[in-house]
Amino acid sequence: MTLPPHAGRPGTGANGTGSIDGRAGRTGTAAPVTRAIPEATVARLAVYLRMLGELAEQGADTVSSEELATVSGVNSAKLRKDLSYIGSYGIRGVGYEVRSLHHQIERTLGLDEQQAVAVVGIGNLGHALAGYGGFGGRGFPVTALFDIDPDLVGIHINGILVEHVRDIPRVCGERGVTIGLVATPGPAAQSVCDQLVAAGVRCILNFAPVVLQVPPQVEVRKVDLAVELQVLAFHVARRREAEAAGVLEGSAAPVAALPTNGSGPTGGHEAVNGTAVS
Amino acid sequence: MTLPPHAGRPGTGANGTGSIDGRAGRTGTAAPVTRAIPEATVARLAVYLRMLGELAEQGADTVSSEELATVSGVNSAKLRKDLSYIGSYGIRGVGYEVRSLHHQIERTLGLDEQQAVAVVGIGNLGHALAGYGGFGGRGFPVTALFDIDPDLVGIHINGILVEHVRDIPRVCGERGVTIGLVATPGPAAQSVCDQLVAAGVRCILNFAPVVLQVPPQVEVRKVDLAVELQVLAFHVARRREAEAAGVLEGSAAPVAALPTNGSGPTGGHEAVNGTAVS
DNA sequence: TACTGTGAAGGCTTTCACAGCC
């Protein structure tokens, strides 16, 4: 169990630590100096951004920290603190101007230019990722697909050709891919990752159940569905014990009371189907 | 933008706060009292568990904190601290007995009994989740599938019938579903969630881009792929700025040097394809 | 008046470093 020499730091999806020297200074009208955005804040900014987009679609002009916080699932103090890292774009007594704040967050996250995405491993999940329309709409066009299965190489998904893994360096170079999604089985992941890195890809989202070793200039984040389920299972078990120790109850269908009407931000009508990644 | 009365706490995937009163006491030979496992530790225990499983398959009897930490992507101090929350199962001067530690973590996470899983929303992602074989192998058999699209209701995926969303309460009750995966479009998610909760489901993994409102006894975790990509994009942008300010370089394929051989724990041969969620 | 922006306080998590044990 010793490791290869090019050991790097792993990405963990729910990363614990570290703040970020995020200078927003850029060509043209520079924003107030704004530095050191905490990692945790960056993740939430992405959420605020989406909610602001929805608010804008609904025609809202301004939003208070309380409102935006509620739909984003945080408390208003945290939201204000988060926004304070990118500058003072609010109006006291009023709130935030929706479109302007949207723009500022977009700029801070570096979303003013598109990032070409490659998906490697067109299995169940890879196929779903390749077919997901939402990435392109958010500035992440899926631009290349790879696998080694001869039955898959050559087919098109959403108009994109599946190519052989051996062509990763050439294709990614040609198309300027900057983000790679690794959706291969575990044993293949490191090899694929190395090829992506060799092709100049600097950011990798890893769905494979291994810790990828990368050089320091490459950023990895990990999404691990099995871990998510196990954390949930832990909470089920805890709850069950608490119940057993506390109010003894029947076992099946215990929760009962709760309004069964819809209550999402957009209303309550059913529309289950369609493309549903993310 | 006011909220429905049954507001609960949101789940955030990368949850920030809170430790957990995880008593391990149980019928039979009780383990040392072991309480208050931090949330962050629980998530990592799930990773250690998987790595221990792989080590066991490879025939390892013992493993040191350093080795297990490396393959899990953490440092050894953190690993030892994490393990100390569940008890003292290591042997000084030697390491941990692989099978015994595996068992202890399994017990702590409440994985000694199976949890039936329902997937709601059989779109791109839902289909991938439904077809993923890995859940069943880890004690999370996918037991029910739901959608409202008439073209989907009635078909089978991996031998499981897709049923109508309106039957969630009945079917989940009958089959003892304890975990629900919400993979619907945003607008449908809250309604579906309410039905799952009414059916007695206590844990929900939410892939929809909304914050679900649930009563306090229900646990929600959120997986948001768009957010993951945006966080990566932020790092790309940051890096690009640093580069522009520092060593001026060519733009395409800059990373270059790196061994292109495989180096995952299991070896380096290619085998890209097959079922590849998580 | 209503709401933002932010120092300060409090918690949680990670890291350090070393005592204790095999």
Add this chain to the structure above:
DNA sequence: GGCTGTGAAAGCCTTCACAGTA
């Protein structure tokens, strides 16, 4: 000698509470 288990220190992150402003 080597490795685990763990107090203590340090670092992040969240929450509080209120000054400041449109």
